[in-house]
Amino acid sequence: MTVLEQPGTYAPAPPPSWRPRTEAAPLLPEAEPYRVLGTRTAEREGGEQTGPDAGLLRRLYAAVVQGRRFNEQATALTRQGRLAVYPSSRGQEACQVAAALALRAEDWLFPSYRDTLAAVARGLDPVEVLSLLRGDWHHGYDSPGTRVAPLCTPLATQLPHAVGLAHAARLKGDQVAALALVGDGGTSEGDFHEALNFAAVWQAPAVFLVQNNGFAISVPLAKQTAAPSLAHKAVGYGVPGRLVDGNDAVAVHEVLTEALDRARSGGGPTLVEAVTYRLEAHTNADDATRYRADGEVEAWRAHDPVTLLERELRDRGLLDEETVREAEEAAERQAAELRERMHQDPQPDPMELFAHVYAEPTPQLREQAAQLRAELAAEHEAAAAARPAGNPAAGEETR
């Protein structure tokens, strides 16, 4: 029997099992990046103190000043050969610092390679955080102890880790959220899609912060996506999207705090797009003048995260010269200590290369370790033989 031969009147109807899965409108991000700094002057003039908490402003200020100095110092260390590479977050300090300060002690952070500052702002030892970028084989800090996952190099691959960890925490009944950081280029990766989708289906307490700094190395966002905004991508997963001025530390902190609270209380994931700018090249090995105009960089310098915060504090009478000096001195102290410690030569033990491949080394690895040990012993012996007899300390450099 064909459709035409079916009895009864033909009544057009939607496909039988179709229904909208979720309301799209509440998931839509802001029409323009959400801002706080400099937007509430009028209310304050009316005598009402409605601006952000003064304590929070001061904490964010001290942290971005220190963050800016950290970025400068780390870039300098690459020129001195003390860091193999440094992907700077200069210009993105508001995102980095706000992400770290929005977390509670029990939450986890999942950084990418450009997010060293977020880890440092969370209180980790800067030298440990820079281990991989220094050229060591391991990632330096104690991940379970600090609740900061290893800095992740393959783009967006840490996002599903954040979702899995958040899901596991929720299964255990722990009030723990995971905050995963990714860049605009990373949103094109399949793992971004899969992570957002898993998080939404599982209602995992995960928050995704996309730092849209305009470039994936040299490729501008226009070649990366045709989406209205990166925050709009959330809607397709049934996840709320938020769009925020990434250079406004207070706005980023507020949006992330809300999203993390929502996640911890069982409200599910959020995708936050922070619109910011990478003031430096991709890394010290990159030349940004090949793909972007100076004028563009200058426009963003006028929207600098440190200046924005400083202006707000001054407008509200929360910043005196002593506070400025204190913040700068603290930043300088941290930079000096970093410089000094990074100028000491690390002594990695080659034998440790075999120690953590498996819980127990395999017979094959034991054999290879024995080979390397013998080679090292031979090197040591040769070096000892080259020294003048009876004077083991001197003559090292004469060989």
Next chain:
Amino acid sequence: MSTAVRQPTAARTDRKPATMGQALRRALRDALADDPAVHVLGEDVGTLGGVFRVTDGLAAEFGADRCADTPLAEAGILGTAVGMAMYGLRPVVEMQFDAFAYPGFEQLVSHVSRMRNRTRGRLPMPMTVRIPYGGGIGGVEHHSDSSEAYYLATPGLHVVTPATVADSYGLLRAAIASDDPVVFLEPKRLYWSKADWDPEEPDAVPGIGRAVVRRRGSSATLITYGPSVPVCLEAAEAAREDGAEGWDLEVVDLRTLSPFDEETVAASVRRTGRAVVVHESPGFAGPGGEIAARITERCFHHLEAPVLRVAGFDIPYPPPMLERHHLPGVDRVLDAVARLQWESGFTSGGRGGAEGRGGGAL
């Protein structure tokens, strides 16, 4: 540790034989019951019980959180499993078919295999990745790959593949209990193979990293694993019955491809003086090449002939109508055995390989 494993000879009358699929299912069930950290996840593993029914009933018994249907995305499954392991869980992931595991490859290579090393042991990955693999079930394209060489090329992973019902249970329990990531390759055409096996009192089997001699022999050693173990055992029987040659073939079942049990393999080859490595995966740059090289390095002066390989052809896995020409079968194995230079004047003249070599095969 004994390398011989009791092979059930005849089914006892008081119970039905168990299949490999049932033993695997029982291993998952017992692991879920014994350790609340164990979580099974994958595509169709919940209500359906998996396309091969290995997870049948687990969601009903342990709940949808412990045996979870995931979205259809293998990188997402492995990636979220990494996060779960970071939080102290012990994920057991099912990849639906060998060739459908490839989207998860980056997570496996860049994270699962390296997280322990990168964190100096602070974030181990106690994860099991179950993958039905190999051909012989008439599967259409992408359903019959032997993908083990990819995993063997990745330091940080263990690669385990059972060939018997008892091993399926014992090795899967060991894989789940391991603090290292284990790629657990299940020979899919053996899912329905049967043996007398007691689920209430599973046989103790050697652990991960140990090969076993499945059949004692003196003429030559067949070194194999997974789906090719029954083929080699059959070939050994045929060689015996054949009469004309009357080879007495030893069969070593590797059980674990990484770490490789050189000790058991080398001991066998030193005894027999001849070796053939048999597997389904393509021969070029396949496991057989590595195994042959290691045997040559360890047993050179005991060898009466070059180590030969019987492997799948170096072609994309063929369609069901032609797969019998691709899979190493009894005849191809025996052809290889026949090429082990039995006529060589340098041998001690007997069929017994190294037997009687005493002081001077040369």
